[in-house]
Structures are given as C-alpha cells and as structure tokens.
Amino acid sequence: MNSPIRGVLLLATAVLGCLLTSAALAEKNLAGVWTGTYSEDWPDRFPGPELGDYGGLPINDADRMRALSWSASLIALPEYQCRVHPSDYANSFADIRIWEERDPVTEKLIALHLQHFAWQTRRTIWMDGREHPPEYAQHTSMGFSTGQWDGQVLTIHTTHLKEGWLRRNGAARSDKASVTEHFIRHGDILTWTVVVNDPVYLEEPFIRNRDYKYSVDNQVANYSCESVVEMVRAPGYIPHHLPGTNEDVKIFAETHGIPYKAAMGGAATMYPEYMKVIRSLPVPPPR
Amino acid sequence: MQSLSVSGICKRGLLVALGVLLASGSHAQQQDFSKVKIEALKVRDNIYMLVGSGGNITVQIGSDGVLIVDTQYAELSDRILGKIRELSKGPIRYIIDTHHHADHVGGNANLRAAGMTVSGGNVGGDISDAGAGAQIIAHENALLHMSSPPAGQPAIASAALPTLTYFTPKKDLWFNGEGIRIMHEPNAHTDGDSIVYFRQSDVIAAGDVYVSNQYPFIDIANGGSIQGIIAAANNIIDLIIPVYGQDGGTLVIPGHGRLSDIGDVINYREMLTIIRDRIQDLIRKGMTLEQVQAAKPTADYDPRWGSSSGFWTTRQFVEAAYKNLSAPQGK
Numbered sequence: 001m002n003s004p005i006r007g008v009l010l011l012a013t014a015v016l017g018c019l020l021t022s023a024a025l026a027e028k029n030l031a032g033v034w035t036g037t038y039s040e041d042w043p044d045r046f047p048g049p050e051l052g053d054y055g056g057l058p059i060n061d062a063d064r065m066r067a068l069s070w071s072a073s074l075i076a077l078p079e080y081q082c083r084v085h086p087s088d089y090a091n092s093f094a095d096i097r098i099w100e101e102r103d104p105v106t107e108k109l110i111a112l113h114l115q116h117f118a119w120q121t122r123r124t125i126w127m128d129g130r131e132h133p134p135e136y137a138q139h140t141s142m143g144f145s146t147g148q149w150d151g152q153v154l155t156i157h158t159t160h161l162k163e164g165w166l167r168r169n170g171a172a173r174s175d176k177a178s179v180t181e182h183f184i185r186h187g188d189i190l191t192w193t194v195v196v197n198d199p200v201y202l203e204e205p206f207i208r209n210r211d212y213k214y215s216v217d218n219q220v221a222n223y224s225c226e227s228v229v230e231m232v233r234a235p236g237y238i239p240h241h242l243p244g245t246n247e248d249v250k251i252f253a254e255t256h257g258i259p260y261k262a263a264m265g266g267a268a269t270m271y272p273e274y275m276k277v278i279r280s281l282p283v284p285p286p287r
Numbered sequence: 288m289q290s291l292s293v294s295g296i297c298k299r300g301l302l303v304a305l306g307v308l309l310a311s312g313s314h315a316q317q318q319d320f321s322k323v324k325i326e327a328l329k330v331r332d333n334i335y336m337l338v339g340s341g342g343n344i345t346v347q348i349g350s351d352g353v354l355i356v357d358t359q360y361a362e363l364s365d366r367i368l369g370k371i372r373e374l375s376k377g378p379i380r381y382i383i384d385t386h387h388h389a390d391h392v393g394g395n396a397n398l399r400a401a402g403m404t405v406s407g408g409n410v411g412g413d414i415s416d417a418g419a420g421a422q423i424i425a426h427e428n429a430l431l432h433m434s435s436p437p438a439g440q441p442a443i444a445s446a447a448l449p450t451l452t453y454f455t456p457k458k459d460l461w462f463n464g465e466g467i468r469i470m471h472e473p474n475a476h477t478d479g480d481s482i483v484y485f486r487q488s489d490v491i492a493a494g495d496v497y498v499s500n501q502y503p504f505i506d507i508a509n510g511g512s513i514q515g516i517i518a519a520a521n522n523i524i525d526l527i528i529p530v531y532g533q534d535g536g537t538l539v540i541p542g543h544g545r546l547s548d549i550g551d552v553i554n555y556r557e558m559l560t561i562i563r564d565r566i567q568d569l570i571r572k573g574m575t576l577e578q579v580q581a582a583k584p585t586a587d588y589d590p591r592w593g594s595s596s597g598f599w600t601t602r603q604f605v606e607a608a609y610k611n612l613s614a615p616q617g618k
C-alpha cells in the first residue's frame with residue numbers, strides 16, 4: 001500500500017474512532033477495583049448491625065417475626081457457615097472489582113462482571129439484551145441480572161434471587177424480591193444505589209446507597225470459607241427463638257436509649273418525620 | 288405449573304379418583320388442559336425438567352434410551368411425549384413414580400405404552416407383556432394406594448400400575464451410564480414417597496417431599512407426616528454437595544416449583560423445622576387446635592408459603608401438623 005492512501009485511511013480511521021469514542025462516552029467505564037468509603041455507615045457495613053436494630057428498614061410484621069425468631073447460632077451450623085451475602089447486600093461490605101466482557105471482534109459489551117470481597121462471590125450483569133429466564137429456572141445468591149445504560153447511569157435489574165437478608169441480624173429478604181441497582185460514576189467516586197422490592201417482607205421498597213473510591217493500588221483480597229463442625233448438635237437441629245421469648249433483641253434499644261418500637265422498624269421509621277414520633281415513645285430503662 | 292397451583296394440583300389429586308384419571312381422560316373436565324404448554328429446562332447434560340401442569344417431570348436421556356420420573360396428567364401425554372421426542376428419539380425404558388398422586392402418575396399408561404421395557408434373562412418371565420411398554424417403578428405403598436382406590440372410586444387401569452416395586456429403603460439401577468438410586472422417604476408427603484438420585488449427573492428428583500412454592504401437602508390419610516417431610520428434607524441436604532456456601536453443586540428438581548439447589552432446600556427445611564418446633568411447643572402447653580390456629584405459628588412464613596384459599600390452605604397445613612405432632616408417636 002502506498003503511503004498517501006495509507007495516510008488517508010489512517011486519518012479516516014482516526015476520525016471514525018473519535019466519533020465512535022464520543023458516541024460511547026455516554027457509557028462510563030466502570031472497570032477496576034473500587035474501595036469502599038465509609039462514614040456513618042461503617043458499623044452497618046463492616047462489623048455488622050446490632051441484634052434488634054431494624055430501624056429504618058421498611059419491614060412488615062412477618063419479617064419482624066422472622067427477625068425476632070432468628071438466632072445467631074444458626075450461622076454456626078456447617079451448612080450456614082459459608083452462606084454468602086446476596087448480590088443486593090454483598091456490595092455493601094468492603095471492596096469490589098468490576099471488569100468488562102466484550103466481543104473481541106465488534107467490541108460490543110456483552111457483560112459486566114463484579115466480584116465482591118465478601119465471600120469472593122462473582123456476579124454477571126448481562127448487557128447484551130438477553131431475556132430473564134422463566135420463573136421455574138434456578139435461583140441463586142447472585143440472581144440473574146441484566147443491565148442497560150440510562151445516559152451515564154448503569155441500571156441493573158435482578159431476579160431469580162434465593163432468600164437472603166436485608167441486614168445481617170435476621171431481617172430476611174425473600175426469594176420473590178426483585179432488585180434495581182444504579183451504578184453512578186463521578187470521576188474517581190462510584191455510588192451504588194440498590195432498590196429492593198419484596199412483596200413478601202417489605203411494606204415499601206428498601207433503598208440503600210454505598211460509596212466507593214477508584215483504587216490505583218488495591219486488589220480485592222482473597223476470601224475463602226471452609227465449613228467445619230464447630231459443635232455437635234442433634235441431627236436436624238435449627239437454632240431459633242420461640243415467639244415472644246427473645247430477650248436479646250432488647251439489648252440494642254436499652255443500650256442506646258431508643259424506644260423498642262422504633263428499633264423494630266417498619267416503613268414509617270425510614271422518614272425524617274419519624275423523629276417526632278420517637279420523642280413521644282417511651283424510652284426503655286438503660287442497661 | 289403456570290396454570291395450576293400446588294393447591295389446585297392437590298385438589299385434583301384428592302378429589303379426582305386416581306384410577307379415573309389413569310384409566311381415561313373422561314374425568315378431567317375440572318381443568319382445562321388445552322392451554323397447557325410443556326416446557327423443558329435443561330438441568331445437566333442429559334437431564335431435563337419438564338414443566339406443564341401437575342408435578343414436574345424429570346427426563347434422563349442417553350444411549351440406553353429415556354428414563355422419566357413422574358408423568359403429570361393423561362391429557363398432557365401427547366405434548367409430554369412430543370417434548371421428550373425433541374430431546375431424544377430413544378425408547379422410554381423406565382418410568383419412576385415418586386408417589387401415587389394423580390398429578391404425578393396420570394400419564395403412566397400413555398407414556399408406558401409409548402415405551403419399551405428392558406427385559407429378558409431371568410426377568411423375562413416376570414412380566415407377561417414385557418416389551419409392550421416401559422417399566423414403571425414405584426415404592427410398594429404407592430402401588431397399594433393406586434391399586435386399592437378409596438371406597439366408591441373406580442379401579443385403576445392395570446396398564447397404569449407400577450410394574451416393579453420395592454419395599455426396602457432403596458432400589459438401584461444403572462441406566463445411560465450412571466447409577467440411579469431410588470430412596471424411600473417414609474411417612475413424608477405420603478407413605479409411598481421415593482426420591483430419585485442421579486449420581487453421575489448429580490441431580491435429585493425429589494417428588495412432593497420437597498416443593499418450592501407452597502407449604503407441603505401432608506397427606507395424612509395416606510400416611511404422610513410433617514416429621515417425615517422434615518426428615519426427607521434433611522436426607523436430601525445430606526446428599527447434596529454444593530460448589531460453595533449454599534450455591535450450585537447437586538441440583539434438586541422439586542415436585543412442584545422451581546429448579547433448586549441446597550440453599551433452597553435448607554430454607555425449606557428451616558421453615559418447616561421452626562414451624563414444627565413452634566406447634567410442638569404450643570401442644571406441650573396444652574393448647575387445642577383452635578388455640579394453636581389462633582396463635583398463628585406460621586405468620587412470618589405465610590406471605591411466602593401460605594394460602595388462605597384453595598385446597599391446601601395454611602389452616603389445613605397447621606391442622607395436619609398439629610394432628611401429626613399430637614399423635615401418641617409424635618407423627
């Protein structure tokens with residue numbers, strides 16, 4: 001090929017490339033390791049919530065009963081020890097890695113993959129327009145996710161989730177839930193917004209935001225889990241509290257001087273106006 | 288499944304005499320099958336789950352032919368057969384009935400007739416019409432229920448009855464390159480339940496001892512019990528090896544509902560065990576059935592598993608569990 005023609009072709013390619021890159025600018029590049037940034041959400045994100053703290057969760061009576069029946073001894077059972085955080089919760093905990101899967105010929109985005117530090121779970125967010133499977137297909141902890149770009153916001157819709165939790169203290173999220181997420185990148189800051197719709201256990205959608213900072217140096221650490229028999233139990237034994245017998249759930253309210261009723265959650269406890277209600281409620285005796 | 292809930296299925300299972308359904312389609316007017324579509328979900332390389340109306344069907348295919356677990360309704364046999372033929376052209380050699388309910392064995396006669404038994408050698412003389420149809424395997428109690436319908440109900444067509452039964456804890460066979468273990472789960476959904484474990488494919492066809500969409504139907508009249516259902520769930524969990532945590536690995540095809548893995552069966556077992564413990568505690572406190580119902584021992588699980596209408600309501604589930612647990616043997 002002689003050089004003038006080659007030059008023209010190169011120029012044309014460059015122009016086309018610029019056009020395509022500009023067109024693609026609506027889609028942000030989310031690939032990389034993102035480190036959790038913590039503020040007042042630290043206790044909930046890392047050490048985990050206190051027992052009996054369901055304030056701010058729009059849970060219904062049925063889920064409250066689940067939570068009050070829950071015993072932390074459950075997770076000592078071998079088959080529960082490595083139960084992973086579901087995808088609508090796992091992001092909350094520590095760092096994440098996102099990478100792209102692209103068609104090697106067309107460069108079209110097929111999927112985004114996301115790895116959580118917590119339990120080293122990996123999920124796939126299909127970006128190729130495929131449909132969700134039928135309801136009778138298998139459900140998983142990560143669920144089946146499809147995504148699309150709404151301008152510069154990645155919006156993800158997830159179904160086929162197994163039962164999980166809203167908080168690590170017994171507040172369950174059912175397998176009938178569907179989840180909408182938004183990933184919003186502002187430079188080096190990434191905001192994850194998750195909206196959980198659960199017709200079984202929620203009075204209103206539950207919305208949570210988490211922030212991350214782009215990491216130049218970090219890698220997501222290894223997280224392995226091995227189930228072991230920690231204590232010998234009767235076969236089939238499931239630890240739980242019979243209704244009305246769980247005294248442990250009062251510790252949170254008594255320690256922090258929060259009315260029992262407020263600590264028990266419900267949609268009303270999500271809203272700022274609830275501060276007025278709290279003042280009218282009896283405060284439990286200090287511990 | 289799309290057009291009929293478990294409650295509807297069980298309603299049919301009880302209200303319509305088994306034999307009637309099996310012998311002919313003339314009593315199927317309660318349900319319109321015309322819109323039912325049979326869909327196949329690939330479970331593992333050579334295992335499929337067929338979903339239509341009635342219990343899920345498991346299909347195992349390979350060079351030896353076709354083995355199926357449960358047969359749904361007779362009215363759907365043509366469509367079921369059509370779907371099987373999309374998966375394999377091989378002969379149907381074996382049918383395994385997980386139990387005797389009509390929504391699981393209604394297609395026995397039709398699908399048997401479409402198949403061909405593996406026969407000869409020392410078993411050649413056991414079956415007079417060997418070669419005329421597929422072998423139907425079931426626990427002995429399932430055959431007893433099918434061959435002795437309740438008073439006033441017509442007898443079942445002999446072509447629909449199991450041709451090979453077992454009364455021991457398990458029965459094994461080798462088919463399509465893998466060992467298949469059929470295990471009896473005593474006094475669970477009924478007293479004739481089998482689960483079918485495909486050892487190479489690592490798939491369990493659970494029948495109605497494990498369902499993912501409603502409180503399990505405890506067929507007390509036919510020997511069922513909540514304790515047996517919990518024991519069956521524990522046995523299934525013992526068989527399962529997950530990939531990690533509670534995900535993947537051994538897959539479980541439920542009697543009704545979605546393809547499952549250990550996490551789903553664990554949640555089911557947890558729900559049943561907690562409800563059992565609560566009802567047992569209330570019985571110990573001397574409560575009557577009415578008092579137990581009023582205490583709502585299932586309230587936290589009802590929005591997911593319960594039903595206030597239809598054949599199998601939450602109240603009936605609690606009543607059955609109460610009867611089991613207050614019986615002298617605790618069954």
Ligand SMILES: [Zn+2]
Nearest residue numbers: 386388476495
């Ligand atoms: Zn049944």
